[in-house]
Amino acid sequence: xxxxxxxxxxxxxxxxxxxxxxxxxxxxxxxxxxxxxxxxxxxxxxxxxxxxxxxxxxxxxxxxxxxxxxxxxxxxxxxxxxxxxxxxxxxxxxxxxxxxxxxxxxxxxxxxxxxxxxxxxxxxxxxxxxxxxxxxxxxxxxxxxxxxxxxxxxxxxxxxxxxxxxxxxxxxxxxxxxxxxxxxxxxxxxxxxxxxxxxxxxxxxxxxxxxxxxxxxxxxxxxxxxxxxxxxxxxxxxxxxxxxxxxxxxxxxxxxxxxxxxxxxxxxxxxxxxxxxxxxxxxxxxxxxxxxxxxxxxxxxxxxxxxxxxxxxxxxxxxxxxxxxxxxxxxxxxxxxxxxxxxxxxxxxxxxxxxxxxxxxxxxxxxxxxxxxxxxxxxxxxxxx
Amino acid sequence: xxxxxxxxxxxxxxxxxxxxxxxxxxxxxxxxxxxxxxxxxxxxxxxxxxxxxxxxxxxxxxxxxxxxxxxxxxxxxxxxxxxxxxxxxxxxxxxxxxxxxxxxxxxxxxxxxxxxxxxxxxxxxxxxxxxxxxxxxxxxxxxxxxxxxxxxxxxxxxxxxxxxxxxxxxxxxxxxxxxxxxxxxxxxxxxxxxxxxxxxxxxxxxxxxxxxxxxxxxxxxxxxxxxxxxxxxxxxxxxxxxxxxxx
Numbered sequence: 001x002x003x004x005x006x007x008x009x010x011x012x013x014x015x016x017x018x019x020x021x022x023x024x025x026x027x028x029x030x031x032x033x034x035x036x037x038x039x040x041x042x043x044x045x046x047x048x049x050x051x052x053x054x055x056x057x058x059x060x061x062x063x064x065x066x067x068x069x070x071x072x073x074x075x076x077x078x079x080x081x082x083x084x085x086x087x088x089x090x091x092x093x094x095x096x097x098x099x100x101x102x103x104x105x106x107x108x109x110x111x112x113x114x115x116x117x118x119x120x121x122x123x124x125x126x127x128x129x130x131x132x133x134x135x136x137x138x139x140x141x142x143x144x145x146x147x148x149x150x151x152x153x154x155x156x157x158x159x160x161x162x163x164x165x166x167x168x169x170x171x172x173x174x175x176x177x178x179x180x181x182x183x184x185x186x187x188x189x190x191x192x193x194x195x196x197x198x199x200x201x202x203x204x205x206x207x208x209x210x211x212x213x214x215x216x217x218x219x220x221x222x223x224x225x226x227x228x229x230x231x232x233x234x235x236x237x238x239x240x241x242x243x244x245x246x247x248x249x250x251x252x253x254x255x256x257x258x259x260x261x262x263x264x265x266x267x268x269x270x271x272x273x274x275x276x277x278x279x280x281x282x283x284x285x286x287x288x289x290x291x292x293x294x295x296x297x298x299x300x301x302x303x304x305x306x307x308x309x310x311x312x313x314x315x316x317x318x319x320x321x322x323x324x325x326x327x328x329x330x331x332x333x334x335x336x337x338x339x340x341x342x343x344x345x346x347x348x349x350x351x352x353x354x355x356x357x358x359x360x361x362x363x364x365x366x367x368x369x370x371x372x373x374x375x376x377x378x379x380x381x382x383x384x385x
Numbered sequence: 386x387x388x389x390x391x392x393x394x395x396x397x398x399x400x401x402x403x404x405x406x407x408x409x410x411x412x413x414x415x416x417x418x419x420x421x422x423x424x425x426x427x428x429x430x431x432x433x434x435x436x437x438x439x440x441x442x443x444x445x446x447x448x449x450x451x452x453x454x455x456x457x458x459x460x461x462x463x464x465x466x467x468x469x470x471x472x473x474x475x476x477x478x479x480x481x482x483x484x485x486x487x488x489x490x491x492x493x494x495x496x497x498x499x500x501x502x503x504x505x506x507x508x509x510x511x512x513x514x515x516x517x518x519x520x521x522x523x524x525x526x527x528x529x530x531x532x533x534x535x536x537x538x539x540x541x542x543x544x545x546x547x548x549x550x551x552x553x554x555x556x557x558x559x560x561x562x563x564x565x566x567x568x569x570x571x572x573x574x575x576x577x578x579x580x581x582x583x584x585x586x587x588x589x590x591x592x593x594x595x596x597x598x599x600x601x602x603x604x605x606x607x608x609x610x611x612x613x614x615x616x617x618x619x620x621x622x623x624x625x626x627x628x629x630x631x632x
Contacts, residue, residue: 009609013608014605027567040436041431050424053587054424055588094611094614094615097609097610098610098611101610105508106399106402109400109401126605126609131399223393235436236436237436238435238436238437239615240472240611240613246394248392249392252397256402260475260507261475262472263471264589266588268587268588320451
């Protein structure tokens with residue numbers, strides 16, 4: 001266990017949870033902090049799961065239901081042109097977080113370097129630390145819209161065993177589009193680094209930009225482990241269903257860990273995921289439209305305040321620079337919550353150097369987002385700190 | 386059989402999982418039937434919007450139920466802040482080890498049979514059979530172990546920092562009685578699963594229970610590992626357990 005990496009992650013993550021606890025005890029909070037979609041899981045998904053459970057008389061293998069792995073393999077073939085063997089290259093997990101944690105245990109030896117763009121989803125720090133890994137941050141910036149730059153990957157990730165890339169990004173909303181993915185792949189395929197491509201927000205990509213799974217880039221299939229799931233694309237966070245796709249020896253290693261740690265993902269949850277893949281009207285398109293509308297309102301609100309932000313290419317978050325209000329984002333967020341009932345997360349909960357940035361989620365209806373900016377407007381002078 | 390070769394990834398797997406490449410056979414076994422009324426119960430809660438993350442340590446009613454049940458079989462009753470719901474007993478053990486600060490440099494003395502030897506091996510945690518005298522960072526005690534007094538005394542005297550007691554499927558089991566946990570220190574961290582509750586085979590549930598100060602530390606790792614346990618599974622457990630107590 002790497003205590004420094006663990007400590008950093010714990011501190012950052014606990015800051016977010018502390019703010020959520022505070023908000024939970026207040027009335028009429030507009031929550032733009034959390035990453036749990038406010039949309040409910042579509043009814044046909046859980047009705048499908050109830051129906052399948054009724055007819056089932058055996059448990060699931062640790063690797064996950066064959067029907068679900070087959071459905072995921074078909075989807076990758078049909079939507080991405082990527083062919084994976086559902087028996088040996090796909091494993092179902094208890095959400096994306098477990099997928100990442102088990103991946104770290106399977107890939108990282110004590111002292112190994114694990115690179116990730118900065119700012120980052122700090123909940124992954126503990127997984128890296130638990131495996132004994134050393135976190136290496138690759139800087140990103142507003143000038144490049146927080147998109148990872150190939151020269152920075154070469155500079156900072158040299159010698160790293162693993163690169164964790166969340167695309168579209170949490171927390172910034174930056175999208176590494178298809179063209180940039182191909183350029184990144186040129187850098188990565190000459191390295192010794194395994195890439196964990198966390199594509200949990202892949203179905204939420206705006207402005208008709210093309211999203212390309214990193215594994216689909218030339219030379220990347222055999223060195224990329226793809227992580228995804230159903231939590232964000234189908235608003236199924238409570239079901240906890242994620243998956244890993246990649247090299248059979250890696251999948252076997254993760255399976256061995258999972259077998260003695262948590263066993264198979266609960267059958268009912270897997271049935272819900274399977275039902276999601278069978279929907280007559282795919283909810284992903286509907287959700288994308290909803291998030292697109294919210295994103296527009298959010299960008300208009302930030303523009304009206306003259307707040308610079310990362311142009312969100314995908315995902316459910318925006319990343320904004322509130323330095324015109326404060327040089328201390330944590331203090332700003334507490335004041336914002338206290339004075340206006342609007343919850344955002346301070347940037348330093350996604351990396352130490354982001355003291356004037358905030359993460360804002362798109363997980364409230366458009367009218368509530370507009371209301372959040374109205375409240376901010378009314379309290380603007382008192383938010384300066 | 387899948388053809389395994391020395392792939393780019395295979396050459397870079399961590400030493401802790403340096404297992405020979407293998408194809409595990411699909412393990413499926415017959416499950417008990419879904420209890421009557423459970424599907425309607427789940428439908429009601431899902432329709433009410435219970436499709437999101439639950440409270441991170443678990444649904445409070447289920448934690449309270451487990452905390453009370455521990456008291457009923459002779460242990461220290463726990464409130465909600467002393468219980469976490471997990472995906473099975475293995476996950477409970479893993480997050481407990483991390484939360485207690487135990488790692489590959491720690492020594493675990495085992496009293497009784499350890500069902501989690503493979504997990505401990507994979508994590509590189511060294512174990513020894515408890516002989517009543519040695520120092521260790523923690524004692525792992527199976528609930529069925531005999532001659533536990535010396536182990537309890539060592540922990541009480543501070544010679545060993547932690548006691549982890551694995552209950553397996555004891556909780557809510559018809560074999561339990563009011564004395565099962567007699568003599569177990571109230572400082573102990575208890576682990577177990579809910580597999581003895583009929584109809585829960587499909588739902589994969591376990592728990593950690595103990596002093597709130599320790600449980601709080603363990604909770605940060607549960608959160609890091611899988612955020613929270615699947616909500617429908619927890620809701621199903623409430624139905625199955627409460628149904629059992631009223632049947």
